[in-house]
Amino acid sequence: MCGIIAYTGYRDATSILISGLRRLEYRGYDSAGIALLTRGKIRQIKAEGKLPNLVNKLPEKLPGKTGIGHTRWATHGIANDENAHPHSDADGHIALVHNGIIENATELRKDLIEKGCQFSSDTDSEVLVHLICQYLSDSSSLISLVDAVRQALLKVRGTYGLAVINKATPGEIVAARNGSPVIIGIGDKEMFVSSDSSAIVSYTKEIVHLEDGELAHISAGGFSLSTLNSQPLTRTSTTLDIDVESLEHDGFPNFMLKEIFEQGDSIERTLRGRLDRQFNTSKLGGLNLSARELLDVKRIKILACGSAYYAGICGANIIEQYARIPSSAEPAAEFRYRNPIIEFDTLYIVVSQSGETYDTLAALREVQRKGGRVLGINNVVGSSIAREVDGGIYMHSGPEVSVASTKAVNSMLVAFMLLAVNFGRVRDISPQGGAKLLDALESLPQLCRQTLSLAPVIEKLAKKYSKVNNAFFIGRTDAYPVALEGAQKLKEISYIHAEAYPSSELKHGPLALVDENTPTILVLPDNNLLEKSLSALHEISARNGKTITVTDSSHPSILELSTDVITIPSSHALIYPVIMNIALQLFAYYSAIDLGRNVDQPRNLAKSVTVE
Ligand code: BG6
Numbered sequence: 133m134c135g136i137i138a139y140t141g142y143r144d145a146t147s148i149l150i151s152g153l154r155r156l157e158y159r160g161y162d163s164a165g166i167a168l169l170t171r172g173k174i175r176q177i178k179a180e181g182k183l184p185n186l187v188n189k190l191p192e193k194l195p196g197k198t199g200i201g202h203t204r205w206a207t208h209g210i211a212n213d214e215n216a217h218p219h220s221d222a223d224g225h226i227a228l229v230h231n232g233i234i235e236n237a238t239e240l241r242k243d244l245i246e247k248g249c250q251f252s253s254d255t256d257s258e259v260l261v262h263l264i265c266q267y268l269s270d271s272s273s274l275i276s277l278v279d280a281v282r283q284a285l286l287k288v289r290g291t292y293g294l295a296v297i298n299k300a301t302p303g304e305i306v307a308a309r310n311g312s313p314v315i316i317g318i319g320d321k322e323m324f325v326s327s328d329s330s331a332i333v334s335y336t337k338e339i340v341h342l343e344d345g346e347l348a349h350i351s352a353g354g355f356s357l358s359t360l361n362s363q364p365l366t367r368t369s370t371t372l373d374i375d376v377e378s379l380e381h382d383g384f385p386n387f388m389l390k391e392i393f394e395q396g397d398s399i400e401r402t403l404r405g406r407l408d409r410q411f412n413t414s415k416l417g418g419l420n421l422s423a424r425e426l427l428d429v430k431r432i433k434i435l436a437c438g439s440a441y442y443a444g445i446c447g448a449n450i451i452e453q454y455a456r457i458p459s460s461a462e463p464a465a466e467f468r469y470r471n472p473i474i475e476f477d478t479l480y481i482v483v484s485q486s487g488e489t490y491d492t493l494a495a496l497r498e499v500q501r502k503g504g505r506v507l508g509i510n511n512v513v514g515s516s517i518a519r520e521v522d523g524g525i526y527m528h529s530g531p532e533v534s535v536a537s538t539k540a541v542n543s544m545l546v547a548f549m550l551l552a553v554n555f556g557r558v559r560d561i562s563p564q565g566g567a568k569l570l571d572a573l574e575s576l577p578q579l580c581r582q583t584l585s586l587a588p589v590i591e592k593l594a595k596k597y598s599k600v601n602n603a604f605f606i607g608r609t610d611a612y613p614v615a616l617e618g619a620q621k622l623k624e625i626s627y628i629h630a631e632a633y634p635s636s637e638l639k640h641g642p643l644a645l646v647d648e649n650t651p652t653i654l655v656l657p658d659n660n661l662l663e664k665s666l667s668a669l670h671e672i673s674a675r676n677g678k679t680i681t682v683t684d685s686s687h688p689s690i691l692e693l694s695t696d697v698i699t700i701p702s703s704h705a706l707i708y709p710v711i712m713n714i715a716l717q718l719f720a721y722y723s724a725i726d727l728g729r730n731v732d733q734p735r736n737l738a739k740s741v742t743v744e
Pocket of ligand 1: 437438439440483484485486487488489492535536537737738739740741
């Protein structure tokens, strides 16, 4: 999905658009572009590839106080200059940036071409330009830009977050939303539009969220909201609670390493004020669930995508183990499209760092549409998912910019641990048992810092193995989702093909691929399944497979059979997945760095996907 930004006011729009696009680039980096209203004309500059390509193309002087910008994650049409946004009509009347997918673009395009429109790109988004121009140029009635956009949008099916400027009405911007996030930033004699708050927080903290089916008519002096059916709307603004500093590298070479090393602090933030020592349980003020309702919960279903889904599998294990409620996790889009049976005594939990992942948002809406109750675990205050769930937990990890999720995944796990304690103390966990779990959680930030000090050891190992083409990750029961996330991290940023299996499954097939060129990373906690798990180590070393065992156990067989060992700090069984995750994040990070990869912006990926 893409990032859009727009500005109208008294300042030089170019620098505001470019600095905004720099903050939005984690949403897509296939191409970028801006369009400005300058000297009564629309001037458009766009370039394939990352933002520096665009910046290098900018003329020295590009005056203009109103403009729009875009950074692209290609869905329709390859990454090239023509398909880069903004898109404009042949006569340069309007320019438009779009984040989303127009599902009926093909038929609209055919119709528009028959009416003589000239298309200059292969994108679905360009149909919006020609549709709007159709209404603007309709001589039978003088129509405003906002109404022309409205008429055009009544014709389209799909998702959009968009902004449009018109050379006939300098200083005016129209924005609209359906599915993709759009924020209006309110300044003093200036206004901003953006896909997320990080792009405008250095200019204003006063914002308004557009909801689905809404349009905003914006000028430097202010804005008005209305629906697709022309109903006027009013909305109070909210104040952003993020500071610009947290969006900087803070002395680290990139965001990923910064976010990995932040985890002692970010987990402290996730735990802050949530350990209730009076009743030895967790305090979760946002659940909107009474103890009575909690007791009625017979099942838990977790829905998410990507790393959030793997955190969900781990979370389901933790809740089942400690709160004794049958729990499971499922990829959100799979759940949504298999026409699920929604049960009143099942509690649904959607998990999303960004709170904007469309597959997860749509699954949430499907459950609510069928009468289900949905909690959210989310990191971005005021995100779409946060605004639509029935209750939830904010992770407070702080902004996560690097595309591959690290600190947010672990804050998700901590949120699940807090939920397990909360639900468990309403059921079978005794006050003493609760106290022990709170002790474990309290010890976690320090254990994270201890694990981070292993970075040099892990870096050396990662360099040793970074040239392999394939790798396996294995783990048993609650170590399996840790293996899944470990494989995900290595794939995402190093592009090494990695697969994860339950240890017990290796001998039923994947073992065929084990050889001296395919290392296996074993996630081996020192628990009651250690002996069982050692059998996989035996099977692999018997076939000269290389093994890297990540463990807190000092069992002699581990040293004897493993090619390499990463010894992590021992901890309570509740919290070890967080510690294991950190070790595997560092392994993936240093493998990717050794291969010269761009860890913050891995190829083909984006931070949160707001399209299906
Ligand atoms: C992908 C990101 O686009 O979305 C992953 O690259 C992330 O890192 C996944 O895990 C889900 O995102 P979110 O924001 O819903 O947790």
